Amino acid sequence: MSVGLFILVAVIKILITLFVLLTAVAYTVWLERKVVGHIQNRWGPTRVGPFGLLQPAADGIKFLFKEDITPPHVYKPLYIAAPMIAVVFALTSIAVIPIGNFIWIGNAHIPLQITDVNIGLLVVLGITSLGVYGVALSGWSSNNKYSLLGGLRASAQMISYEIALGLSLVGVLILAGSFSLRDIVDAQSGHFWGFIPKWNIFYGGQFIAFFVYLMAAYAETNRIPFDLPEAESELTAGYHTEYSAMKFAMFFMAEYANMITVACLATLLFLGGWHGPLFGPYILQCLLPVFWFVAKIFVFLFIYIWVRGTLPRFRYDQLMAFGWKFLLPVAIANLVITALIVALKS
Amino acid sequence: MLHLGLFLIFGLVCVAGAVNLLVQRHPINSALSLVVVMGALAAEYLLLGAEFVAAVQVIVYAGAIMVLFVFVIMLLNAGEEERTRGSHVALLIGVPGLLLGVITMTWVLLKRSGTLEVSIGSLPGPPKVLGWLLFHDFLLPFEVTSILVLIAIMGAVVLASRPETPQPAPRGRAQ
Numbered sequence: 001m002s003v004g005l006f007i008l009v010a011v012i013k014i015l016i017t018l019f020v021l022l023t024a025v026a027y028t029v030w031l032e033r034k035v036v037g038h039i040q041n042r043w044g045p046t047r048v049g050p051f052g053l054l055q056p057a058a059d060g061i062k063f064l065f066k067e068d069i070t071p072p073h074v075y076k077p078l079y080i081a082a083p084m085i086a087v088v089f090a091l092t093s094i095a096v097i098p099i100g101n102f103i104w105i106g107n108a109h110i111p112l113q114i115t116d117v118n119i120g121l122l123v124v125l126g127i128t129s130l131g132v133y134g135v136a137l138s139g140w141s142s143n144n145k146y147s148l149l150g151g152l153r154a155s156a157q158m159i160s161y162e163i164a165l166g167l168s169l170v171g172v173l174i175l176a177g178s179f180s181l182r183d184i185v186d187a188q189s190g191h192f193w194g195f196i197p198k199w200n201i202f203y204g205g206q207f208i209a210f211f212v213y214l215m216a217a218y219a220e221t222n223r224i225p226f227d228l229p230e231a232e233s234e235l236t237a238g239y240h241t242e243y244s245a246m247k248f249a250m251f252f253m254a255e256y257a258n259m260i261t262v263a264c265l266a267t268l269l270f271l272g273g274w275h276g277p278l279f280g281p282y283i284l285q286c287l288l289p290v291f292w293f294v295a296k297i298f299v300f301l302f303i304y305i306w307v308r309g310t311l312p313r314f315r316y317d318q319l320m321a322f323g324w325k326f327l328l329p330v331a332i333a334n335l336v337i338t339a340l341i342v343a344l345k346s
Numbered sequence: 347m348l349h350l351g352l353f354l355i356f357g358l359v360c361v362a363g364a365v366n367l368l369v370q371r372h373p374i375n376s377a378l379s380l381v382v383v384m385g386a387l388a389a390e391y392l393l394l395g396a397e398f399v400a401a402v403q404v405i406v407y408a409g410a411i412m413v414l415f416v417f418v419i420m421l422l423n424a425g426e427e428e429r430t431r432g433s434h435v436a437l438l439i440g441v442p443g444l445l446l447g448v449i450t451m452t453w454v455l456l457k458r459s460g461t462l463e464v465s466i467g468s469l470p471g472p473p474k475v476l477g478w479l480l481f482h483d484f485l486l487p488f489e490v491t492s493i494l495v496l497i498a499i500m501g502a503v504v505l506a507s508r509p510e511t512p513q514p515a516p517r518g519r520a521q
Contacts, residue, residue: 078374119473122401129409133381136413140374140420148420155417159410166405179398179473 013114014095021094025256026056032305039309066245071142074242078141083243083250086134090257093127096120097264098182100274100289112290113182120181121173124265125166128220132158134254135222135229139239150238153316154229158220160323165216167331168209171338172269175204185273199272205341208334210270212327214303217262219323221255223304225311228319263300271296353393360386371426377415384408398473 030045030052037044045052070079097120100112117123132155139151173179176187190198200206219226230238240251267273276292278285314322363382370376384407391400480488 117397119397119401122398122405126401126404126409129405129413132409132413133378133416136416136420137374137378140416152417152420155413155420159413162410 009110010114013110017094017099017114018091021091021257021260022253024260025253026060028256028259028301029059029252030056031301032308035302035305036309039306060249063246063249068245068247071144071242073143075141075143078137079242080247082134082138082141083247083254084134085137086131086254087250087257089127089131089134090254090261093124093261094257094264096123096181097261097268098185098273099264099293103286111182116180116182119179121169121179121184121265121269124181124261125162125169128258128261129158129162131254131258134251135239138243138251139229142239142242144242146235146237146241147239150229150231150235150241154222154239157222157226157228157319157323160320161216161219161226161327164212164323164327164331165220167328167335168212168216169269170335171204171206171209172200174335174338174342175200175206181268181273185268185275188272189275197272197275199270199275201270205338206270206334208330209338210266212331212334213266213270216323216327217266218304218307219319221258221262223255223259224308225314226319227313228316231313259301259304260297263297263304266300267293267296271300349393353390356386356389356393360390371429373419373427374416377412377419380415381408381412384412398476 033055034044034052045055048054048058070076095114096117098111098113098116102109102111104110135154135158136151139147139149139154142148172184176184178184178187188197188199188203192198192203196202201210218224222229228238229235230240235241240248243251274289274293276288276295278288280288360383363379363386367376367379367383370379384403388400388403388408391397391403
């Protein structure tokens, strides 16, 4: 492939991915309002468009035209930078996530991924670990006690749960023997006992790791039942109390983009990525992997929203005890057992 | 060529971040400059071919340790620092010492440039190689270091924990 064609393909992939991701972020908000509405015996958004489907567009326009208030006592450089940090790191990590296998156009061999790096998983973890600065700095620079408490809670919580999150992934890495997300998915192809897919959640005994990951991921994205950084009943709105208009929307986008990243990672590492039944003509066989990938993400996001509609919030000491005294030991035990099994087998 | 250009750019960013760390008067700006230094260093490692070290540099230093720094600054609510006139001792001993250090380092590097050269992409990068080195060739030093770190952590916990004095039980609450 020539350099010009390579750059053209890369730019097209980046534009498509960004467009799809931002649309997905907007419609995850719609999905959440709709599903939580039905859980609570309401209708959710219904007025704008059929089934309220144009609600995200209306919300976007509203955010753009609202008055952007900067309170007088904030530390301005960081107050302005914080939402940008949050949204940039939330959107960047999608760059290494493969959404499907290869496709052939003419004789160009194009992977369905912006870039394939051989430490893909570590890149995602690194970028998401930097995302905490957006929350922490917004809390500090707002010069507001609620914001500060929210920022403090967020940084403590995200560091605590990152350890359990990281350890829950090591079992998968041992089974696949690679950091590349594409290799990890390829290691999960095929079936055992004739019909059960060889996904990590079924095959490698990573069932426990999946649940540790699930809970740590909820805490990492500051979602109910771990949404203490923005606990409305105690902290007004937590770290984004002083933000309005598009700056507030950036925090919102960052939260939902992080949810999607976490769902992508769960799909790639535990649910077999884009593997699923393939049939039909060539075009369909090219598109089906992407469909399976998106379907698995949808299921994961649905569970996310379901949990939000069902569970109450933790108390802060419960949150810390749960992370350090339950999730971390379970993750370590899972890691040791997986390593033992792999070592005995080889 | 592209690699060398990027290497120089990130090197400049790194040095600029380090200078900014010293110049800034507010602790949180200094801490953020240090994050920039860490990030630039990670990029340098990546350019040298040590991709695993680069990723760990970002995850551990920029993503965890510096977050704790920022956390402590936020928790103590540290304000702006005053600018002092500078001490004569620092001027008389520090500047010649720094110059001496730089000259020695340059001399050593120039003298042994043939043997010490690290070309771009030549460091052991893949996690497999690194793991083999850590858990096979250097197993004993690695384990000794981890025990040392553990001792340091336990010492910090012992020092930070309050001395146990019998306290009266709070009223109206069961133990």
